[in-house]
Structure formats: structure tokens, C-alpha cells
Amino acid sequence: MLKVSHICKTFTGGIIRKTHVDAVKDVSFTICNGETFGIVGNSGCGKSTIANMLLSLIKPDSGTIEIDGTIQIIFQHPETSLDPAKKIGYSLEEPMIIHKMYDKAGRKKRVKELLDLVDLGEELLDRYPHQISGGEAQRIMIARALSLDPKILILDEPTSMLDVSVQAQVMTLLKELQEKLGLSYLFISHDLDVVRWFCDEIAVMEEGKFVETGRTEDVIGHPKAEFTKKLVESFILE
Ligand SMILES: Nc1ncnc2c1ncn2[C@@H]1O[C@H](COP(=O)(O)OP(=O)(O)OP(=O)(O)O)[C@@H](O)[C@H]1O
Ligand SMILES: [Mg+2]
Known part of the structure; x- marks a missing residue:
């Protein structure tokens, strides 16, 4: 359905002082039919850059993307x-x-x-x-x-600008639509609670890399990477 293999993206800029950001480093994942794959990570870790490559808005420096069917996106700011x-x-x-x-x-x-x-x-x-x-x-x-x-919807922080009560309604609607229409979702978020409820599989992303990938319950229940452990702890403490 959607298969991403070893994609990389570096942004370069600046004339006097060269800037160089390795936004996405060797990222691979697959989204199966009707499933939801979540990407969680801090601001600036490269989540939207992945989305933009899937939409062909930017071209990966290397790696391949195979998409079967049309892909659409829902952004953070509807207005x-x-x-x-x-x-x-x-x-x-x-x-x-x-x-x-x-x-x-x-x-x-x-x-x-x-x-x-x-x-x-x-x-x-x-x-x-x-x-x-x-x-x-x-x-x-x-x-x-x-x-x-x-066939696939990318949801890039689709509810982060909404009130909590409205957030829940929109997320529930998205779940119903997925069942009804057999959609696959790529869900981008930093809210581990929503991710846990919404995603079949997740990838935890840190500075351009996937540090951990797996079934949501396994990753959150038994985090292996240091970064995932910290993320899970910070949510329990909140
Ligand atoms: N067009 C661009 N030119 C140069 N640098 C860019 C460009 N787009 C993104 N970046 C840089 O790449 C890195 C990853 O950005 P990206 O937008 O993918 O982060 P993100 O994980 O979606 O963050 P957020 O959670 O804040 O939306 C950041 O350091 C960003 O400044
Ligand atoms: Mg983003």
C-alpha cells in the first residue's frame, strides 16, 4: 500500500555561512491497508518533511517511495x-x-x-x-x-489547534471514516495519549531518525530506546 525505503533529506542554504540540516536520515516504514501508522517526535525532528516527500512536494535525496492509490493531507491549520x-x-x-x-x-x-x-x-x-x-x-x-x-490520508497534527472536546470528536470521526472507507492513515503527532488510542503501529523519531518502530502497545509498554523511555515517562508524569 505505502512503502518507504531508506529516504534521506538534507536542506542546505546560505551563501556566506553555509547551513546544513539533516532533516530525515535513512527512514523506512510500511503502512498496510486500513491501518494507522503514527510518527511521534519533538518539534523540528523531521515529521512534516517526511509528509512532504510522500506528497512529492519535496524530493528525497535518496531512497524510494512506493504508493498504491491517491494520497491526501489534512493540515494542522484548517482556517x-x-x-x-x-x-x-x-x-x-x-x-x-x-x-x-x-x-x-x-x-x-x-x-x-x-x-x-x-x-x-x-x-x-x-x-x-x-x-x-x-x-x-x-x-x-x-x-x-x-x-x-x-486510499491514504496524512494527518499532520490534525487537531492540535482545536479545543480538547472538539479534538476528541474529530479523532472519533476519523476512526469511523477509516472503518467505513477502508482508509490508511499516516498520523503525525506529539501527543502520546492520542497516538496510543489511534495508531496500530508507531515510529518514534528523534533528530531525523526513527529510533524505534513497532506495534503501538509494545513501543509504549516496553520502550527500548532511551529517547522513547523519556517520552513515555514525561507523559506518565503529566
Ligand atoms: N524547506 C526547508 N528549508 C530548510 N530547512 C527546512 C525546510 N523544511 C524544514 N526544514 C528544517 O528541517 C527540520 C525538520 O523540519 P520539519 O518541518 O520536518 O519538522 P517537524 O517534525 O514537522 O516539526 P513540528 O512538530 O514543529 O511541525 C527543521 O530543522 C526545519 O527547520
Ligand atoms: Mg511539522
């Missing part, structure tokens, strides 16, 4: 992902217009199905992004991603 000048209805239809999917009537029908999938009402279609809540905006982004029938 900046929606065009403020466009009504919600248009934002939902837009990916289908760009990909020349369905005729006008077919798209309208699909928009209604998508709203249904994410538990939102049609009254939202005529509103602008500033007239909906953060939780609603994130549901709209999920619906928009689903409009292209992806």
Missing part, C-alpha cells in the same frame, strides 16, 4: 487551508473541478454525500470560512480531502 474569499460549498467542489470529476449536478450530489460523511449540514455551504468554527473547518478539510477518493 489557513480554506480560501477566505470562497464559500464553503465552492471549497468542497474545487478539487473535483480541478480534476474534472463529474458534471455540475454530479459534483453537487457528491458535496452532499461528503457533508454527510463528516456529519455537517448543508447550511454551511453558503458560508465563508470566518463564519464557521475551527472544528467545522477541520471537518470541511477532511471532506475536501475525501472528495478525490484517496
Whole structure:
């Protein structure tokens, strides 16, 4: 379904003083059909760089990525992902217009199905992004991603900007959608509690490297790497 083998990415820049960041170092993993793979790690460890390589937004320096089916992403900031000048209805239809999917009537029908999938009402279609809540905006982004029938969704900290109560609702919705549509997820987070509940397998990432990978319960229950032990301890203490 999705197979990543030994990908590496170094960012270089600067003319007078050369800068050099090894953002991703020799990372490999596989995501099976219908499963959720989580990546946990501190800010700046390279999580989004992996996501960007999967989406072909940046090219790995080395390594290979095999993807079977369409891949879409849900970002952390739904409000900046929606065009403020466009009504919600248009934002939902837009990916289908760009990909020349369905005729006008077919798209309208699909928009209604998508709203249904994410538990939102049609009254939202005529509103602008500033007239909906953060939780609603994130549901709209999920619906928009689903409009292209992806097999894999990348969830890059999808709920970290939302209230705790809304976070739980969105995460539950994502779980239901996974069952209903047979989706595979790559879930990026630093919240070990959410990861534990949500992911089948996880990778713990430190400074560009996967220091530990395995079934979620094994990794959290019996951490082997020093970094994972510290991460688990810090969550127990919180
Ligand atoms: N386009 C770029 N040019 C130069 N350096 C970059 C670029 N993109 C990312 N980096 C650097 O690569 C490293 C990894 O960044 P990345 O965005 O992947 O981290 P992250 O794990 O997603 O962090 P966060 O949890 O804060 O989102 C960081 O040091 C970052 O500054
Ligand atoms: Mg990131």
C-alpha cells in the first residue's frame, strides 16, 4: 500500500555561512491497508518533511517511495487551508473541478454525500470560512480531502489547534471514516495519549531518525530506546 525505503533529506542554504540540516536520515516504514501508522517526535525532528516527500512536494535525496492509490493531507491549520474569499460549498467542489470529476449536478450530489460523511449540514455551504468554527473547518478539510477518493490520508497534527472536546470528536470521526472507507492513515503527532488510542503501529523519531518502530502497545509498554523511555515517562508524569 505505502512503502518507504531508506529516504534521506538534507536542506542546505546560505551563501556566506553555509547551513546544513539533516532533516530525515535513512527512514523506512510500511503502512498496510486500513491501518494507522503514527510518527511521534519533538518539534523540528523531521515529521512534516517526511509528509512532504510522500506528497512529492519535496524530493528525497535518496531512497524510494512506493504508493498504491491517491494520497491526501489534512493540515494542522484548517482556517489557513480554506480560501477566505470562497464559500464553503465552492471549497468542497474545487478539487473535483480541478480534476474534472463529474458534471455540475454530479459534483453537487457528491458535496452532499461528503457533508454527510463528516456529519455537517448543508447550511454551511453558503458560508465563508470566518463564519464557521475551527472544528467545522477541520471537518470541511477532511471532506475536501475525501472528495478525490484517496486510499491514504496524512494527518499532520490534525487537531492540535482545536479545543480538547472538539479534538476528541474529530479523532472519533476519523476512526469511523477509516472503518467505513477502508482508509490508511499516516498520523503525525506529539501527543502520546492520542497516538496510543489511534495508531496500530508507531515510529518514534528523534533528530531525523526513527529510533524505534513497532506495534503501538509494545513501543509504549516496553520502550527500548532511551529517547522513547523519556517520552513515555514525561507523559506518565503529566
Ligand atoms: N524547506 C526547508 N528549508 C530548510 N530547512 C527546512 C525546510 N523544511 C524544514 N526544514 C528544517 O528541517 C527540520 C525538520 O523540519 P520539519 O518541518 O520536518 O519538522 P517537524 O517534525 O514537522 O516539526 P513540528 O512538530 O514543529 O511541525 C527543521 O530543522 C526545519 O527547520
Ligand atoms: Mg511539522
